[in-house]
Amino acid sequence: MTRIKGAELSRRDFLRSGAAVASATLAPGVTLIAFGGSQAQAAADAGKRWGLLIDAGKCDADCSACVSACRDENGWGGHGDADRDAQWIRKVTLQHKATGHETTMPVMCQHCAEPPCVDVCPTGASFKRVDGIVLVDKHTCIGCRYCMMACPFKARSFVHEPVVNQKSHAPRGQGTVESCTLCVHRVDAGGTPACVEACAGAGYEAILFGDLNDPDSQISKRLAEYPSAALRPDLNLGQGVRYANL
């Protein structure tokens, strides 16, 4: 079988989605069609480094709006079986041993700059996009679950059972591993992750999303102004997700 990558690349230029604005017949049976401008991005921006700043001080112990928003957005609602259901994001409660003070916060894929899940993946399915978003390419994932073992944050889940009625922007299926995608489909369309929106909608604004590479972004300014920490800083993973008021 031969791949026709070269040919496909040139035909892509003609076939960018959008309305046709011009077509010309070059020769009988050969039509050149040019498509109009589209708002969709042509590639992830290597100059960006998407991240989250989670303010544990603002996170309400009784709220789980981020979790349900993620579940609805990406369709990973399970069967009510805690041992097997996927969890892309979960609420974690920490208790200070000496004082008994409790802190709650959402924990999801931390989108490491040096992701252990990518290091261990035997097929290259676990990968980091140029803009720092760590994903699983389910086309090549063999479900070995090495990445689940390697992740210090238990951020990945294995899909144990057949899945139907997926969202078209978040395909997921039995035998593959999955985790928070930072709502890559929304980010690529210029939006923010569903959890961020839901948290703000619930009135807490505990999660801030933005470009860590842009010194003028709200998230960068906040990080420069106030103390924050990456989880397990001893591992030097360079997470895109950081926490304040832990």
Place this chain on the structure above:
Amino acid sequence: MVRLLLPLVLMLAAGMSAAGDRSSLWPDVPKATGAPHAEGNAYWRKHHMEMMRHDRDLTMRDGDRMIAASLKGCFDCHTVTDETGATVTYASEKHFCRSCHDFAAVKVDCFMCHRSTPDGVDETVDHAALTDRRAGDILAYLRAIGEGGE
């Protein structure tokens, strides 16, 4: 071999259906809505998998969202409805992909992860057998069948 045969068979099927006397064994390719493919149907019949595979890698890996070929895009035009007007899923023989793939005996793995209908269609009923949780407990399942519960 299949790759060579399928387009040939499809072209034959199309030709004969136009003639109105095709055998009932030929795949009955459901009519599409929307504008026809610029490259023609023969090109798409032969190359759809290369095109989708190529674009899926660009989208997945590089974040290219200006996609020419995608499963989601297929269902903009290639959605099939049954007698009741309900959109059929891949569970049905009438599904656009299955109409040829069943005939060519080439299994489609796409729908293990991707939905086989446009967003908004409820696929759960059609795929009830797939998600029957009693299958997880094989003894209970067999007992239920034995008792005529199913």
